[in-house]
Every structure is written in C-alpha cells, then in structure tokens.
Amino acid sequence: MPHEAISVFDMFKIGVGPSSSHTLGPWRAAQLFTAKLAKQHLLNEVLSLQVLLYGSLAKTGKGHGTDIAVQLGLCGEDPETFAVENILTCINDIAINNSLLLQGKQSVVFHPYEDIVFLSKEALPFHPNALTFLVTLNTGNKIAETYYSVGGGFVQQEGKETGKANVVQLPFPINTASDLLHWCMKGLSIYEVVMENESAWRPEEDTMKGILRIYRVMQDCVYKGCHEGGILPGGLNVKRRAAALNKKLLQGRTYSDYSTWIQAIQEGGNGFNYILDWVSCFALAVNEQNASFGRVVTAPTNGAAGVVPAVLLYYIIFCNGDTEENVIRFLLTASEIGSIFKKGATISAAMGGCQAEIGVSSAMAAGALTEAMGGTQKQALMAAEIAMEHHLGLTCDPIAGLVQVPCIERNTMGAIKAITASQLALQSTPDFAKVSLDAVVRTMWDTAVDMNHKYKETAEGGLAIHIPLGLKEC
Template identity: 55%
Template sequence: MKKVECISVFDMLKIGVGPSSSHTLGPWRASQRWIEELKDEGIIDDVEKIEIQLYGSLSLTGKGHATDIAAILGLCGHDPVTMDINLIDVEIDRVKKDGNLNFDNSRLLDFDFEKDVKFLKEFKDFHPNGITYKATLKNGEHTESTFYSIGGGFVVKENRENAKQKQEELAQFPFQIENAKELLKHCKAEQKIISEIVLENEKSLRSEAEIDEGLEKIWEVMLESMYIGCHTEGELPGGLNVNRRAAKMNEKLLAEKHNTYNNPKEWLETIRTKEVKFRQILQWVSCFAIAVNEVNASLGRVVTAPTNGSSGTVPAVMMYYMVIENHNATFKDLKQFMLVAGEIGSLFKKGATISAAMGGCQAEIGVSSAMAAGALTEVMGGTPEQVLMASEIAMEHHLGMTCDPIAGLVQIPCIERNAMGAIKAINAAEIAMESDATKAKVPLDKIISTMWETAKDMNSKYKETSEGGLAVEVNMSDC
C-alpha cells in the first residue's frame, strides 16, 4: 500500500510568533532541533562557540523577517508558543549588550550578534530557505548541521523522505488522502462530510477532548490577535513607518459602542449587535485580517494559516461567519471550520507548496484563501463537492501572485493581501454554494498542480527575495 504523508490540522494551524512562519518560526524551530541533535550526540556540553549561517531567501529577507532574532531565541531555550513576547526585545538587547547568549537556557556562550550570524546570499540546492549551525567544541573540533524551513513553520533536513517515512510508521490515518479526488472518494464511501473524515483521522493521533482543547487554544490566539490588532495604534516596527489601521477601523465601525467591552469575547458579542450592510461587511472583514497581520508584523503571537504572512485570512473569514453570517455560531462551528481549512491546506502542501520562497505569494495568500473558502462553504451547509469547488475558485484567482515584500518586511503589500484573500474566499464560497459543483470544469487537484507548475516557472526574484516587483520599484525613501 502506498504511504501518504499524514498532515494534521495542528500542522497547518500552528501557534507562533511573527512575522514569518518560514523566516521566523521555522528558524526558531530549527534552533530547537539542533539543540536536540547535540543532546542526542552527547556533545552539547562540549560546545564553546556557535555560528549561524543563513542562505538564500533566509539571508535576502532575513533582517526584515527577524530571522536572526528567531534563531537566537531558539538557541536560548525559548519556545515560540509559550514565550512572553514582551521579553523578546529584552533578551535580544541583552545578547547584544553582553556579547553572549544563554545556550539552551543552561550556560552562557560568547556570541557576537553582528558577526556570528552570517547572511550568505547563495542558495542551497535543496530549498531556498537554508540555515546551517556551526559549533566549535572544547577539543577544537567542529560540527555543523543544516536545516530547511519549507513554509508554514515546517522544518526538514535534506533527507526529508526518510523523515516522512519515520512519521508515517508512527501514525497512519484511517483515511489516506493524497489529493482532493481521494478525499471526495472517502466522503462518498462513508457518507460523511469533509470535517467528519478529517476528525476521524485526527482521532487516530489524539483523543477528541485533546483535539477540542487544541482547537480552542488556536481560536483563542486567533481571536486575541484580532482583538490586539484592533486596539493598538501607532507605527509598525522596521523602518517603513507603516501606520496601523485596524484600531481606527474598529473604532469607526463600532462608533458609540467602542468602549462597552473589556475582553476579546465581549468585543465579539458587541460586533454582533451592530447592523451591517454590504460596505460594512467589507470593512469588518478587512479590519479583522489587517488586525492579525499588524500583530504579526510586530513580532506578535498569531496562528499560521497556513503561514504567518497569510495568518489573517482564515481568522477573518471565521470571524465573519461568527459575527455576521451566523450569530448562533459556537465552538462546534469553529471546530468544523478549522478541520476543513486544515485539510485543504494539507492538499496544497502535498501537491504543491506553502512556501513563498518556493512559489511566491500564491503559495501563502492563495492557499489561505482556498482554505477559508472551503471551510466557510461547509459550515454554511455546502456539499463536499462545493467545498472543493470553492477552494478551487479562490486559488484560481491568486495564480501567479508574486512575493515581493518591500524592505523584506511582512508589511507592504502583505498586510492588505490578507484582506483581499479573505474577501475572495467569501466570494468564492458564495459562488460555489450557488453552483452544481458536480459539473465543475476545473477540479481542485488541477488547480493545485497548475499552481505548482506556475511556481516552478516563476522567476526567483519574485519568490520572497525582495529582488523584484514592489520590493525594487518602491524604495525605503519613498515610504
């Protein structure tokens, strides 16, 4: 029997720190992985000196994505899920000032922030996002290890297929799904909707109580990131002097009810009391998406969906469903939404990529829009065929989108693109719901393979290198 990669909803929706899943969360995880390697080899106590080498896209846009900061925080023993983000600047300032880092939170090692992180522009063959750790041991010998951040916070070594096989030996889903056609086949055979198939697979990894607990935490972080973004003013860090907009949008939309709540859940309920027309719907959805990505751009805590750069699209559409489409929606609806969104995202990861360094922004905003469109369709009562059609429509109109962040920051045009992706997702869901999806002319699998072919044909300067597009047409001085 052919083995199929098992990707959980918790792989596609990860809690982490911004601004980038591939350039921040990935290197952070790579540092943690390297420490575990050193422990397994029994040489961690022999390390005297460390050097971090960043390659390709990690080097070209690493400063703007805080790649150096993330890698150092990982080496200091911090975890992106639990670290108090208010302590990030404190820790990095200490490293710079004292000239050392607290290796694995156990002992101090000399470390020069400016010299011991090397930004090397050359690309490694395996993947554009390469990071190599070099260590000098007490006996004078050297050891090194290279990792690749392949998007969405996923980190692999060059023997990726072996890593896959080890994962599959530990867990085989009862419903093996390699593509959308197989997913639909399971739905028909079992007479289940997509979220029910995905839930059965998830239950092979953990109990339903654990699934609920994990998804509730993910929603809490999503809601909190929207709330924080909608209540924080000022400029985003990084030098572009980008003004935060979500807070003013939120205040204007709520008008006299702006100060009638004290926490994210009360805020949600307050929005539900507002009468909204078409223009206000557009404004709210944009506000939700922009809020998340303003938090992401300021090294805040968000959920990859499927990446940090596209983290605003899915929660914005979830919030739209909660506060505008269905005021009676509960966690049950959110759970259903996330299960479908995670599965759609996994299809793109298996059949194409979710890495902007590999596929441009179509791999991030395009995939996030497809995830949100499919999930929204199911919670609105759509059939599995309509879910897949909505996802296809959403991606179809993101094909070829480049990744060209100005100054390497996940701000322009990234923040607005999340809002556009969310609006497209809602539109795609509505179109699919009014269609006979059994007669769809373009299957989801075809759009996934087309996206991958487009990615391979795309010039590298449009793949998160800041060497083309808006990144070169607009200078820092213009901002």
C-alpha cells in the same frame, strides 16, 4: 501511493511573527539543533557557534526577524509560550554580553553581528530557505548541520526524509482532493474525515481542546490588533490601521471584553459595506500583530495568518456560526484543504510566491466556509478551487523584506475572495465545473516552478524595487 500524514496542528501552529518560514521555521530549527546536541551530551563542550543563512533567508531575513528567531531558538525559548514583549530585551542582552545560553543552560561566546552570516548570493539546491549551524567543540571536533524551513513553520533536516520520524497510519489516507472526496462518498463530511484521521494521533476530546486553544489565540490576536495603534517596527513607517477602523465602525458603542466587543459589532447591523469593512479590519488586525512580532497562528503561514480568522469571524458574527462545534468543524475542514496544497504544491512563498501563502489561505477559508454554510463536499472543494484559481501567479515582493507591504493588505483581499468563492460555489453545481481542485493545485505548482526567483520572497522584484524606502533604524 504513500501518503504524508499531516495533522490539523501541523497546519495551524501557534508562533511568533512575522514569518512562519523565516521566523518560526528557523526558530524551530535552532531548537532541534540544540536538542540534538543535548541528546548527544555535547552542550557543555560547545566552544563556538555560527549560523549561516542562505537564499531567501539571507535576502529577507533581517526584515523577517530570522536572526532574532535563531537566537531565541538557540537559547531554548519556545515560540508558543515565550513572552513576546521580552524579545527586544533578550536580543539586546545577547548583543551586549556577546554570549548566549544554549538551551538556557550552557553559556557560549556569541557575537550576533558576526556569528549570524547572511549569504545572500548563495543558495542550497533543496530549498531557498536554508540555514546551517556550525559548532566547534572544546575537543577540536566540528559539527555542521543544515535545516530547511519549507513553509508554514515546517522544518526538514538535510539528509532526513519528511515524516519518517513519526509515521502515523491514517484510516483515511489523503494526498489529493480526489482522495478526500473518495472518503466523503462513504457519507462523511470533510470535517468528519479529518476528525477520524486526527484520532490516529490522539483522543477526539484532545483534538477538540487543541483546536479551541488555536481558536483562542486567533481571537486574542484579532482583539489585540484591533486595539493597538502606532507605527509598525522595521523602519518602513507603516501606520497601523485596524484600531482606527475598529473605532470608526463601532461609532461609540461600548464594550469591556472580547465577548461584549463581538456583541457591539453585531449591533451595527449586517449591511454589505459594514460587513466588508469588518472582514478587512479583522485581517488587518492579525497581520499588523504579525508584523510586530506578535503571537499568531500559521494559517497556513504567518504572512497569510489573517485570512482564515477573518473569514471565521465573519461566519461567527454575521452568519450565526457562534458555537464551539462550528469553530472546530471550520478549522478541521480548512486544515485539510491546506494540507492538500502542501502535499501537491507548496505553502512556501520562497518556493511559489504569494500564491502559496495568501492563495492557499484563501482556498482553506473558502472551503471551510462553504461546508459550514451547509454546502456539499463537492461545493466546498469547488470553493477552494475558485479561491486559488484567482490567486494563481501572485508574486511575493515584500518591500524592504518586511512582512508589511503588500502583505498586510493582501490578507484582506484573500479573505474577501474566500467569501466570494464560497458564495459562487454555494450557488453552483460542481458537476459542471471545468476546473477541479487537483487541477488547480498542479497548476499552482507549475506556476511556482516557472516563476522568476525575483518574485519568490527575495525583495529583488516587483513592489520591492519600485517603491522608495526612506528607511530608518527602528
């Protein structure tokens, strides 16, 4: 059976909130489209441009910043490096001038409120997250290209097979948990198998440096989120909570930077409630940053970006895991578990509900924590299975289409479930388990297929229709 080669840097992408599928994916799609125009020497021939958003991108695109992301992508800005504090200024300039610079080079007339079209009653068959770029050239020729944002920042162009552009033959090809366990039977841990596969792309040293860069972005996101108060944008008037909780838990202990902040946290002890509150605080911090168009790491998505960092910091701060080697191993293991879900089911809430985001992130964190705590490969996979088993059927019903309620709190729940799943697995014998990780992946996909579309990131069901909004422009 052919395998899909997915790297740790595919599962963990640096980007901008609030959504990997609705923000990062469309941003990347716009970059791909303009890059193709440039390669064909057509940029300077563009006369007009329209963007059509379909399905979930249309229904929740405003709340998820899809229109903002598309414009920044067309301008050639990169989500990894673009200064997030300049987003509003850049978007306002486009609206005021009614023009944008394609790839930062070619000026084209563009009216955002007219040329970005939200087709909320139309959907394309391949995936709910679809967008089409329509271009008219000064020669009179027209170009139309469609892209799908399939979750986690992954983008697929219509008519192109996934993975065909950059085929990599891995030493340990993996599609399923059974495949992974097969290679582990050769005496390798999960992270060792993953590192060997990563070496098919680049030298091991480069992989380690890249993972530590991912970790630093996670650190920055948590730290900033724990020190920024106020109201989240979007008009729902959700108050940020992480900063107040951070201050309350520290009880006056002082610090000057990230490192001394971690020390201050450790000085508070290791009581159950204290640890529980900090795990929640870490997760809240990340997803409040995400909801504010901050820089986050998909893990495996933006909407679920707080789970893995929260559990990783739990391991580092409260379980003596504070070494670079431990961080690298944790994130390698987490990435492989996430890739198994992507290959066997989905990591797109528009396809599978929130089980595809929070459920997968919880499974990733549970498996990684279990191996980091000395568990066997079977126990790590068992932990991942337990975490997902108890997220099956979780719907995606964002109020007002914003990645705020219930999304932010769900990250705290996913993190706590991951730790609980890990503890259960570490105290269990996997040979006696009734449910395998592969079985739960299949079940998750079956559940996704059966789930009503109202609960797949459309804001047409669940909490999204039962909570009074009282929205105002913000």
